[in-house]
Amino acid sequence: MSNNEPETTETTDDAPTEPTEPTEATTSTATAADDVRRNTPGKGRKPDARAIEAAAPDEFGLVQAWWGGGKGKTTAALGMAFRAAGHGFRVHVLQLMKGGADSVEDVRGEYNAIAAVPGISYENLGHYGWAGMRDGSDEADHATQAEAGFERAKELVAAAGEADLSEPLPLDGDPEDGVHLLVVDELLYAVSMGLLDESAVVDFVESKPENLELVLTGSHDRPEYLDDVADLITQVKMEKHPFETGQRARKGTEY
Template sequence: MTEDTERHAAKMAKKKAARDKIMATKTGEKGLIIVHSGKGKGKSTAGFGMIFRCIAHDMQCAVVQFIKGGMSTGERDLIETRFSNICAFHTMGEGFTWETQDKTRDIEMAQAAWAKAKDLIRDPANRMVLLDEINIALRYDYIDIAEVVAFLETEKPEMTHVVLTGRNAKEELIEIADLVTEMELVKHPFRSGVKAQQGVEF
């Protein structure tokens, strides 16, 4: 070994010992409330990454989409055709609010999606429930944030993970969450005239 590699090995050994000491104190398990928000891309993608992890571990899970409508997406098609036995998929929205242009209908659909979400979360067999784009419904007050917070705090089974996505997450939701990630927008191809593309956005 050279002096440089010996110094590196000693430094890494010291770092590993410190890390192992920290990890030894992390023994708890619980169902997490996870929020993916922010203006950057990747919020739903991160949520679906967790859903596919659950599927890979043979853990029952479910998805409720609050805003996205009937448009075909890769994740929905894959889950419905190959993993419907372990992951229930419910697309409850009819598209973004500027497309539907019917506030009363949007509220009705959001309320129906929330009712379905509560049923899925209450079922302890579901280890994870993804509430995709619920933050948009909450932002427009289509669903009462106080009701959502109270439900998650009092009715969510102890070991169930709930993932909530969408920009502009409410502060009340951030306050009760165990994990919050803010996706920051640095660059976006849409600004350069590039449309949403298969395999990237859907």
């Protein structure tokens, strides 16, 4: 090496390096992100699914009514049903007036999903056509079926009154042994179509036990008769719908 050349030092990947001190900017950014996470409801924790075990709700007992001309009434009710079942609460879905259109299969997606989730069960009492739709079904049968479904709903509410809803219920138990949440899907349609009496539905609601959460859906007409007995009344309003342009019910979204 020439005496005039600068001396160089070789380095390797294994050579120790001095730690880089965090700058004020990076520290500030990290602190801000931590603050945001701490201010979220979950405090920044990543949610992990837990095994479903029988449990009892602390604050059930309200009456909910979902109505309106928009899509989503049954969808909302089923969402609550699955949410409750996910916490280990016993849930039953009783459907009236479901089916009857040639574009809809008998087995809806929710039936398969319900069968796969512990703690939630269902009954369908509505594969008999649509009242007032001139679809060839016997109009007298509509009233008979709606009344039968309503009687079944009353049986389930009475059974819940015999159960201790402040305690966990067997996830595989019969709904006759009590449920924490009961969805009566399309009951409000049966009323608006004249198949059931408004006052009878009010009596039904008032007969429910204190800790039973009762969810009623259906009807494009506002159920004013529930104003004094329902705790939550939600209108699902349509602004635009693909049915208006001829789109038929789609598997996986409408059934």
